[in-house]
Amino acid sequence: MKQLPKKIMSSSKFINYPSRRSTVYSTKGIVSSTQPLANASAIKILEKGGNCVDGAIAASASLIVTEPGSTGIGGDCFALYYKLKDKSDPTSGQVLGLNGSGRAAANVTPQDVWNEHNDGKPMKRIPYTSVFSVTVPGAVAGWYDAYEKWGSGNVTFEEILEPAIKLAEEGFAVSEIASNMWRRCVPKITKQNPDVKNNPFVLDGNRGPEEGEFVKNVPVANCLKIIGKEGKKAFYEGPIAEAIVKTTSVNRNHKLTTDDLKQHTSTIVEPIKLNFQEHNVWEIPPNGHGLVALLALGIIQELHNSGKINLYELKHNSVEYLHLLIEACKLGFYDSDEYVTDPHFRDIPIEALLSPDYLKTRSELIHFDKIIDGETMKHGVPDPKFKSDTVYLTVSDSSGEVCSFINSVYEGFGSGILVEEYGFCLQSRGCNFNLSPGLPNCLEGGRRPYHTIIPGMITNPDGSLYAGFGNMGGFAQPVCHVQHVLNLTVFGMTPQQSIDSPRFVLNSNNVNETDRGRGADGPVRTPITVVQLEEGIDEEVVENLEKLGHTVQLIKGFGREVFGRAQIIKNVSKNGQLIYAGGSDPRGDGAAVALV
CATH class of the missing domain: 1.10.246.130 (Gamma-glutamyltranspeptidase, large (L) subunit, C-terminal domain)
Structure with missing residues (x-):
């Protein structure tokens, strides 16, 4: 194995491996995420007067477009928010938390998984591409609830989603590492959606985008527009919720219902x-x-x-x-x-x-x-x-507050199961249940x-x-x-x-x-x-x-x-x-x- 050059720092006892990047300093705020376009989206919102929470939601929404293998509105989110009680006193802070994870379908049981995958015989885990790996997506409710409870009030929810909508609708060039992850997941996506004719994640019917290749996702842009205008209710009731249930429980054998989606809540x-x-x-x-x-x-x-x-x-x-x-x-x-x-x-x-x-x-x-x-x-x-x-992303603002935010669909593109009408894949978080009654x-209904x-x-x-x-x-x-x-x-x-x-x-x-x-x-x-x-x-x-x-x-x-x-x-x-x-x-x- 080739070793990197090293030297011992006099100020601390660690090996100072050559830095690939420099630490960034700012007195106004910093956005740090895995995609440059998501950073730009958050910066736009901060410049409009949004706070670190508003910026984090904007970055997260843009990441579902620019790095869909990692995250999406078919997934979950969590947040920690360092909030100052007194903006003039940096020691007055408190740490607040939001759990934006979804629950299992109310009527699902381990036996349903065993029937689907093992001729009714017990097994210990849910397969990663099983429809039963899908739980209620909590991300959209998490975004909206964080915005309502902790946002600045200086920007609307619709404004926060605008940069992501623009990226999805008008297109963007895919970055190197996102491209590599995306291309490796194409066989999974095509296998999971054999009858889908217009899959936004598969180009020319059989491949993912190369580095720097220009792509769009108009269906997810339309979905985000509806959510921006109507809030979280638009995702958990009506056509979007019905499309999720059609994908999982009508076209496949899940027990997810529109009631499961309607009853979803984030938790502070x-x-x-x-x-x-x-x-x-x-x-x-x-x-x-x-x-x-x-x-x-x-x-x-x-x-x-x-x-x-x-x-x-x-x-x-x-x-x-x-x-x-x-x-x-x-x-x-x-x-x-x-x-x-x-x-x-x-x-x-x-x-x-x-x-x-x-x-x-x-x-x-x-x-x-x-x-x-x-x-x-x-x-x-x-x-x-x-x-x-x-x-994962983190955003700080000029008031001294920070939002630590994470959004995911779990394994690459989650379950790989596409909600075709709205251009997003559903997460596979149910894989982290066990099947040992x-x-x-x-696994238990509503858990x-x-x-x-x-x-x-x-x-x-x-x-x-x-x-x-x-x-x-x-x-x-x-x-x-x-x-x-x-x-x-x-x-x-x-x-x-x-x-x-x-x-x-x-x-x-x-x-x-x-x-x-x-x-x-x-x-x-x-x-x-x-x-x-x-x-x-x-x-x-x-x-x-x-x-x-x-x-x-x-x-x-x-x-x-x-x-x-x-x-x-x-x-x-x-x-x-x-x-x-x-x-x-x-x-x-x-x-x-x-x-x-």
Whole structure:
């Protein structure tokens, strides 16, 4: 493996890999996303007087046009919003959360899936291209509810969607990485929609767009026009809702109904947090799996507190450092497989799971000379006394507020099932239910599935904003959140340095016979967890991780998409002057763009 040149920084203990981009600074605001045209859309809205929430919705809407393999109005969204109670006091902020994920059809059961795919015999997971992987799309309601509750009031919802409508209706040139992802998904899209004659995602009947090729999606433009004028109701009632049901339950065997769509609601949630090295790290509560990141960070914090490690003496991406993070994240996933589900269906002991006593107990399971035994490891049981393919973007504005926003259809183009009349594919979020009746997160009518998309936020000890951040990429997300939190708070990296540094993620070994049938389709569903390392991590580190017992894969080239794509905006204000620092992932097509 060719190693990148490196040098040791005198100011912090990390290897400074050559930066692919420079950190962007601004006193007015920054937009950071995976597509340049989405950034431009958000900037337009900020320039009209919109705030970071308005800008985030505009960027998200444009991403459904310019990067449809990752996101769409057939998917879900989540948001964290750092809101100032007093615009003159940067320490007066509060972190608010929105869960814009959809629910399973009210009348669906595991037996429906078994009948469809296995002659009525039990199976553990929903296939990724099954019509039963489709849940109610929550994104449009999430956009509208965020706009109504947190928007500036200076721009209308219709104005916010206008840039996306223009891109879809008048056309745009496809970026390099979006083109690569798109082309690889064409066989899936054509197989899923054999009778569709006018598929906006398939050119000339058999291919996806090349880099720089000009494309349009007039049906989705018309859909967005209706939503812009009439609001979320237009999506969940009337012709659009009827087209979704026709696609899934008339033309296929789903049990999704117009009532399922009509009854959908977003949920304003209280974000969960963990104090890590004097900073509060914020995540969306379950059914999202931000809990994994907080559990892992809490375990690492307890090891530091006990003196078993010293975070400030560990070398970044050394074997000791990576082994620690890998094992802590694995423990987080074991607990998430038991506890992450729809909280309306089961009480989730968040306070107990994040208590120092519980985290200390879990930290004692980590050995520095060997890996956790996947054959015997299970979730922990906290003290009952405490009972209680995706796009990520972040936008800051001139008031000192930040919106951390994520929107997804899951795997490339979601289920691949196209709502032909309106030009969008339906998500496959139902794949993260299991089909083990009686277990948490089993498919059940009206339940929200375990969800992988998670926006992140960090605040300072005084309550002021530290950073809005996120890292799309399915089950990679909490693992990457942990790495970015440590990069920023312990190693003192800039946003771009954190994003540029090589990452690791976790995956299962995809042996269905050893699937435990619990939780979601994540990295600990089988006894062997695969550690995927990005090119740039030292060869000797790779070898030593294998000696500890880790199953390791080295990932290069376009395969690096498994590490997701991060965006970070950090508050670096000095002497009373608001200053943002922004970074954007070179693994995507986008950038961090400053508002002038």
